[in-house]
Amino acid sequence: MKNRTIFLSVILASTLAFAGCTGAKNTANSKSSSTPPPSKIAAKNGIKAFDKVITKDARKDEGVFTVYEQDGKYFFEINNDLLDREMLMVSRIAGVPPGFSGFSSAGSKSAEQVITFSRSKDRILLRKKSYEAIADEELPVYESVRANNFEPV
Numbered sequence: 310m311k312n313r314t315i316f317l318s319v320i321l322a323s324t325l326a327f328a329g330c331t332g333a334k335n336t337a338n339s340k341s342s343s344t345p346p347p348s349k350i351a352a353k354n355g356i357k358a359f360d361k362v363i364t365k366d367a368r369k370d371e372g373v374f375t376v377y378e379q380d381g382k383y384f385f386e387i388n389n390d391l392l393d394r395e396m397l398m399v400s401r402i403a404g405v406p407p408g409f410s411g412f413s414s415a416g417s418k419s420a421e422q423v424i425t426f427s428r429s430k431d432r433i434l435l436r437k438k439s440y441e442a443i444a445d446e447e448l449p450v451y452e453s454v455r456a457n458n459f460e461p462v
Contacts (some may be wrong), residue, residue, distance in 0.1 A: 356431050359386075385433075393427050395438060436460045 365381035375386040399419040405413050423438040437460060444454040
């Protein structure tokens with residue numbers, strides 16, 4: 310149950326963060342992208358082609374990732390150059406009802422986390438990184454810190 314709550318929190322935080330990025334434009338030249346257009350990628354190992362999964366009636370929202378909403382499901386189009394890159398996700402409270410709390414107000418930060426998207430075979434993994442315990446790579450305790458701070462998927 311705890312893992313499900315964490316997973317739903319990450320999805321909610323990601324959705325809120327990506328919704329706030331819709332005003333940002335990609336300044337990089339679109340031809341410099343190393344990924345071919347989604348419709349040109351052939352299905353491999355049972356993975357469906359992009360145009361077979363996302364239809365023309367899907368709602369599209371562009372930002373850091375392109376998010377598609379179709380039949381109540383959300384799909385992220387993540388460029389390869391964004392994989393394995395650390396991203397800071399900050400959740401903020403959009404609004405509170407009158408008399409809710411003297412300590413919470415609209416715009417207040419509610420959560421912060423560093424995440425990465427990584428590829429494992431035909432899946433994309435979302436990992437939460439932790440920097441609560443760190444050690445320099447030169448120190449003997451580094452291996453213990455790394456082994457005891459597993460990044461959950």
